[in-house]
Amino acid sequence: MTETESIAYDVVVLGAGPVGENVADRTRAAGLSTAVVESELVGGECSYWACIPSKALLRPVITRADARRVPGVAHLVQGPLDARAVLAHRNYEVGDWKDDGQVSWLDGIGADLYRGHGRLDGPRRVTVTGPDGERHVLTARHAVAVCTGSDAQLPDLPGIAEVNPWTSREATSAQSVPGRLVVVGGGVVASEMATTWQALGSQVTVLVRGKGLLPRMEPFAGELVAEALTEAGADVRTGTSVESVRREGQTVVVVTDAGDRLEADEILFATGRTPRTGDIGLDTVGLEPGSWLPVDDTLRVAGSEWLYAVGDVNHRALMTHQGKYQARIAGAAIAARAAHVPLLETDRWGAHSATADHAAVPQVVFTDPEAATVGLSLAEAEQAGRRVRAVDVELSSVAGANLFADGYRGRARMVVDLDSETLLGVTFVGPGVGELIHSASIAVAGEVPIDRLWHAVPSFPTISEVWLRLLETYRG
Structure with a gap:
């Protein structure tokens, strides 16, 4: 094994996914020298195995579903999806799992890329073991x-x-469609992948241990998604656990806690996430290997002056857009501390404080129908001891929704803090509602009073007119 002499940077970033890329972008913009270490593909999970490929697969599924609800078009899209074309387009969107474009972007911002496995080796020190055994020592x-x-x-x-x-x-x-697929889990990945593969031609069975799909959202979200999956031909079973699995030849045999035997060609477990911190040298700085890393609102690890944990690893909000938001905050905080700024803006909504992680986390589930939410659900608000009122509106009452799709089904809910008359949370479920969620995010993050929202006039006839229906219902 060869080893180079220690190379000093202002900042060393472990991981070149969207989060690491954004930390590097912000620190480079502040004039700090930055090294980025990546053991797989630059662009990370989101670019190759999560957000981008899943949405590339789901886009034709949702487009066909929407078109089938439009008179004059529906008869043109009654046949099956061209699965080969869908998979080929997905391959194109992920660059056939090559990261040349992402590497060029890193080069463009002036960050140095080290390919290999990076580990902490004491305070402010990272060792990188490259694919050919070469070893680099980086200090921060x-x-x-x-x-x-x-x-x-x-x-x-x-x-x-x-x-x-x-x-x-x-x-x-x-790269091919399984004839039969069992999906174990009821969260976002399970719901989206069940939607995808059912539409591409699999016979899908979903096994949900809890009461329903999308348990972290308002109950009606999971109910509407489950109804649509069932109508599409999927078998959705709630209150069901897997007792054992085995392979008999090419067949996966699944036994449930009810004693049912299911056969499939593939089985997908979408049952949670674990931090990728097991072999990054946390023990060399007094932290537990394999653990989530708790941080303050500047994304600095508790008890440390130099170590930051950004994105999934801190377990605050496991979503790419939220990780990128955290990266912008962390980058600003690192730059400010490097410049010896005497007082960081860490108050509520300050430039160096990831406040949105607590109050205004948005999420869109790209199922059919889409489910979009930001902030607290009714149950979460009540559990937090807030005095609240939930306001529900059927989206079929909105002209724009009925023009969007014949027989439109969907629902909206806003959770109002009765003491401040601001919104704590908003949920939309229905075709096309993903594009509504940013308006809700602004209302929640900005703590916009109800009486001011009344003057934000939605355009007619769009689905966004649901805001008027919600406010009218609240005011009575």
């Missing part, structure tokens, strides 16, 4: 940012190793 004058993300978590089940199960990676990168 100001900060090391851990942006290594998370991995799919597999349950400890009898027989799971022998079935070679799918995780989110295999589900978004598969």
Whole structure:
């Protein structure tokens, strides 16, 4: 093994996914020298095995579903999807799993890329073991940012190793359509992948341990998504756990807690995430390997002056857009501290404070129908002891929704803090509602009073007129 002499940077970033890229972008923009370490593809999970490929797969699914609800067009889209074309386009969108474009972007901002496995080796020190065994030692004058993300978590089940199960990676990168697919889980990945593969021709069975899909959203969100999956031909079973799995030849055999035996060609476990921190040297700085890394609102690890944890690894909000938001905050905080700014803006909504992680986290689930939410659900607000009122509106009452799709089904809810008369949370479920959520995010993050929202006039006839229906219902 060869080793170079230590190379000093202002900032060393572990992980070149969207989060690490954004930390590097912000620190380079502030004039700080920055090294980025990546063991796989530059662009990370989101670009190759999560957000981008899953949405590339789902776009034709949703487009066909929407077109089938429009008179004069519906008869043109009654046949099956061209699965080969869909998969080929997905391959194109992920660059056939090559990262040349992302590497060029890093070069363009002036960050130095080190390919290989990066590990902390004491305070402000990172060692990188390259693919050919070469070893680089990097030191950080100001900060090391851990942006290594998370991995799919597999349950400890009898027989799971022998079935070679799918995780989110295999589900978004598969090159052929399985005839039968069992999906275990009820969250975002399970719901989106069940939607995808059912539409591409799989016979999908969804096994949900809890009461329904999308348990972190308002109950009606999961109910409407489950109804649509069932209508599409999927078998959605709630209150069902997997007892064991095994492979008999090419067939995966699944036994449930009810004693049912299911057969499939593939099985996808979408049952949670675990931090990718098991082998990055946390023990050399007094932290537990494999643990989530708690941080303050500047994304600095508790008890450290130089170590930051940004994105999934801090377990605040496991979504790419939220990780990129955190990266912008962390980059600004690192730059400010490097410049010896005496007082950072860490108050509520300050430039160096990731306040939105607490109050205004948005999420869109690209199922049919789409489900979009920001802020607190009614149950979460009540559990927090807030005095609230939920206002519900059926989206079929909105002219724009009925023009969007014949027989439109959907629902909206806003959760109002009765003491401040501002919004704590908003949820939309229905075709096309993903594009509504940013308006809700502004209302929640900006703590816009209800009486001021009344003067934000939605254009007619758009689905956004649901805001008027919600406010009218609230005012009575």
